[in-house]
Amino acid sequence: MSTESASPAPAVRREPRTYTPPPITGEGYPLSSEQAALIALADELGRTRFAARAERYDREASFPFENYADLRDAGLLRLCVPKAHGGHGADFATYCMVAATIGRHCGATALTFNMHACSQLWSGPLADDLTMSDEDRALHHERRALHYARVVEQGSIYAQPFSEGSAAAAGKAPFGTLATRAEGGWVINGRKIFASLSGAANFYGVLCTEDKVGAGMRDTMYVAVPADAPGVSISGEWDPLGMRGTVSRTLQFKDVYVADAEQLMPGGVYFQAASRWPHMFMTLAPTYMGIAQAAYDFTIRYLRGEVPDMPPVKRRMYPTKQIAVAEMRVKLEQTRALFLHTIHEARIDPPKDARLRLYATQYTVMENANDICRLAIRTCGGQSMLKTLPLERLYRDSRCGSLMLPWTAELCLDRMGREALYESGETDE
Numbered sequence: 001m002s003t004e005s006a007s008p009a010p011a012v013r014r015e016p017r018t019y020t021p022p023p024i025t026g027e028g029y030p031l032s033s034e035q036a037a038l039i040a041l042a043d044e045l046g047r048t049r050f051a052a053r054a055e056r057y058d059r060e061a062s063f064p065f066e067n068y069a070d071l072r073d074a075g076l077l078r079l080c081v082p083k084a085h086g087g088h089g090a091d092f093a094t095y096c097m098v099a100a101t102i103g104r105h106c107g108a109t110a111l112t113f114n115m116h117a118c119s120q121l122w123s124g125p126l127a128d129d130l131t132m133s134d135e136d137r138a139l140h141h142e143r144r145a146l147h148y149a150r151v152v153e154q155g156s157i158y159a160q161p162f163s164e165g166s167a168a169a170a171g172k173a174p175f176g177t178l179a180t181r182a183e184g185g186w187v188i189n190g191r192k193i194f195a196s197l198s199g200a201a202n203f204y205g206v207l208c209t210e211d212k213v214g215a216g217m218r219d220t221m222y223v224a225v226p227a228d229a230p231g232v233s234i235s236g237e238w239d240p241l242g243m244r245g246t247v248s249r250t251l252q253f254k255d256v257y258v259a260d261a262e263q264l265m266p267g268g269v270y271f272q273a274a275s276r277w278p279h280m281f282m283t284l285a286p287t288y289m290g291i292a293q294a295a296y297d298f299t300i301r302y303l304r305g306e307v308p309d310m311p312p313v314k315r316r317m318y319p320t321k322q323i324a325v326a327e328m329r330v331k332l333e334q335t336r337a338l339f340l341h342t343i344h345e346a347r348i349d350p351p352k353d354a355r356l357r358l359y360a361t362q363y364t365v366m367e368n369a370n371d372i373c374r375l376a377i378r379t380c381g382g383q384s385m386l387k388t389l390p391l392e393r394l395y396r397d398s399r400c401g402s403l404m405l406p407w408t409a410e411l412c413l414d415r416m417g418r419e420a421l422y423e424s425g426e427t428d429e
């Protein structure tokens with residue numbers, strides 16, 4: 001028997017057990033240390049800065065300039081600039097995971113970040129895979145160095161206005177915006193609708209057709225038009241259902257002169273990229289992968305009574321809620337699995353099997369993001385769709401994903417069905 005006097009039992013310290021969202025890849029996913037650091041940086045900015053501002057940009061349909069200042073300060077505007085030019089040299093998969101992380105916190109910022117970062121991704125690692133003459137390759141290297149320096153040294157922002165309201169953005173017809181040869185450069189005339197970053201970008205990466213007899217889609221040019229060039233104007237209202245912070249108004253180009261050096265790819269190379277490097281059109285999907293995760297995270301917090309500034313009412317004990325959450329998780333994991341698999345298959349001339357999976361991934365991410373948001377609202381209930389909470393914005397933003405050309409949900413189905421049943425060049429005649 002112990003002679004020591006019994007000391008009082010130490011008080012049991014209970015750690016608060018609150019939901020901690022996992023990284024966008026899920027816990028334990030194999031990442032390089034650079035990838036992990038970039039994803040963590042994007043998450044830190046998103047959580048501590050972007051998330052709290054998202055409601056205001058959405059309400060005002062205004063551009064998230066403060067978020068871009070943060071992205072610039074953190075060095076993320078140069079995410080896809082090659083290391084040799086002072087950037088992070090992110091490859092396709094790294095870009096996708098970082099962009100999806102931003103999408104968890106502010107969809108509109110992630111969507112416009114896509115336009116900016118992919119301008120460098122396309123003229124960098126993607127263009128390196130494409131066939132060019134030695135002369136074109138040398139010129140391209142010289143020109144892209146100019147664009148990279150603008151991003152790295154001046155923090156410039158690039159946009160990608162392609163859409164014209166015709167069949168061009170779907171890849172079915174030449175662009176109506178024309179580039180006419182002039183002394184030392186080109187004169188651009190045309191109009192682009194839904195130009196995200198209008199009024200915010202320093203350069204608009206415009207797809208246009210070289211103005212010559214018999215010009216077709218092979219004659220597409222990809223040219224950076226300085227936002228302050230004489231002849232550039234912005235018009236139209238911007239009051240859409242979702243993705244309001246993208247400020248995607250109409251751009252007009254009236255006799256806008258641009259120097260030769262503004263080409264982001266040599267003439268004809270964009271057409272080659274679009275045919276041979278199809279994953280380039282999946283770069284909008286990460287935004288919606290992030291939104292899907294955000295809707296799930298919100299639902300868990302809401303049902304656990306852990307949403308900040310809300311009464312801590314728990315709703316998790318109802319079996320119907322548990323089943324709904326399980327259903328959301330199944331959709332989320334299916335979406336994530338396909339997303340993570342496909343972003344690592346990006347390459348030139350992918351086999352047909354990978355191309356079909358790519359369409360399936362784009363379709364799945366865009367449609368499931370909206371479906372997960374729909375389930376989230378149904379499950380959380382009426383209070384969850386008030387504008388004081390982020391869920392109704394996620395729901396509206398997610399609706400826009402499957403409308404984005406060239407790979408809308410409909411066009412992905414069209415392509416998948418046709419290409420599954422027909423080999424290249426095959427007809428029924």
Ligand SMILES: Cc1cc2nc3c(=O)[nH]c(=O)nc-3n(C[C@H](O)[C@H](O)[C@H](O)COP(=O)(O)OP(=O)(O)OC[C@H]3O[C@@H](n4cnc5c(N)ncnc54)[C@H](O)[C@@H]3O)c2cc1C
Nearest residue numbers: 160161162163165170194195196243248403404405408410
């Ligand atoms: C928030 C937001 C931001 C955007 N930002 C940009 C941007 O920065 N840059 C940019 O270039 N665009 C941008 N877009 C535009 C987007 O990519 C599409 O071009 C636009 O949504 C097309 O709208 P539409 O009504 O003109 O489509 P339409 O061309 O009228 O097509 C309507 C639907 O018909 C189907 N369809 C279209 N063509 C074909 C065809 N040939 N065969 C079969 N079916 C077809 C598609 O499913 C499509 O959804 C943005 C759009 C949104 C909503």
